[in-house]
Amino acid sequence: MRIVSGIQPTGSLHLGNYLGAIRNWVRMQDDLAATDGENGQCLFFLADLHAISMPHEPAALHAATLEMTAVLTACGIDSSRSILFNQAQVPAHAELQWLLNGTARMGWLNRMTQWKDKAGKNREGASAALFTYPVLQAADVLLYQATHVPVGDDQRQHLELARDIAQKFNNDFAPKNENGEEAPVFTLPEAITPPAAARIMSLRDGSKKMSKSDPSEMSRIELADDADTMAQKIKKAKTDPEPLPSEVAGLEDRPEALNLVTIYSALADTTHEAVLSQFGGQGFGAFKPALAELLVESLAPVRDRFVELRQDREMLDAILARGAAQARELGIPTLDAAYKALGLVRG
Ligand code: TYM
Helix, strand or coil, X not given: CEEEEEECCCCCCEHHHHHHHHHHHHHHHHHHHHCCCCXXXXXXXXXXXXXXXXXXXXXXXXXXXXXXXXXXXXXXCCCCCCEEXXXXXXXXXXXXXXXXXXXXXXXXXXXXXHHHHHHCCCHHHCCHHHHHHHHHHHHHHHCCCCCEEECCHHHHHHHHHHHHHHHHHHHHHCCECCCCCECCCCCXXXXXXXXXXXXXXXXXXXXXECCCCCCCHHHCCECCCCHHHHHHHHHHCCCCCCCCCCCHHHHCCCHHHHHHHXXXXXXHCXXXXXXXXXXXXXXXXXXXXXXXXXXXXXXXXXXXXXXXXXXXXXHHHHHHHHHHHHHHHHHHHHHHHHHHHCCCCCC
16 A cells, blocks of 8 residues: 655645545554554655646745645654655656656646636636646656545546546556566556545635635634634634534535534544534534534644744754655656656666
């Protein structure tokens, strides 16, 4: 089992990232450690190369990359058990992307919903990097022969594309062994999405996902928020006037209510049914303070560790340098095999 996943180092970590992805990373890392690493390895990285596909401020990206290293460490990613690194320190990601650009089809990339959403109406003005971004994402996981990729719902389409690229590359270029069988260059990775928190929605609009790029700070809970700010954001979260239903079916067509129940159940590690059996029939006046309390209680330890770690620049640099050295080493065989399969002469 090889687990690989990434996060863009833009802004601070929000609750959607945490519940939809990072908490799962930590669990997978801990489960693997319980088998003494015999069953595989985890690689987690900061997708800093992805972050330049949108307009960005270089100094802010630099700072955010280090901050996100502190955030992930505070969340429980342990660089002595997992490989934690940033893409820019492992040139093989960008190299493999170029090799895969020969296999990816324009039509496939044109269908990516994130490309359509982020480019909006201004496709002519969007960067080429935004369009080819999913090919870099494919390179990120294929480089390490990832078997499992823990992501939120919004990244599943990119993972499907990575599988399509791997399959076409294997079909078109994989060398044959002496029995005439294909020896695939790439493993087809599987997306792993947490059932309970695959998609955490905006606190201001239950039809939009919680996102770093939403201009309203009230739309998301950030890990760096203090307890009062978190409580305020929950208090002001958009809801409807009805009390909570006793059955999950009663949440249909109530996206904001569903989202708050989802957040509660994910934080408490329980089901929607269990939350509704406790709070069904009660109004948001009772539910919101309980949710705010649970949220603050769950995130406070992570936040405290983050505030401490972010100041230790030397340690953050050391974590990234060590992770990059390990990742560079691991990526060599696959990158070499891809160059070779394509017939490129490298001496
Ligand atoms: P990014 O940085 O937008 O998000 C990081 C992770 O958080 C998940 N996520 C959510 N989950 C539930 N609800 C939400 N509202 C929510 N918002 C974000 C995302 O699904 C993701 O798992 N392209 C990726 C980064 C990336 C990557 C990769 C991921 C680059 N290369 C290779 C996996 C494998 C991205 O922008 O995620």
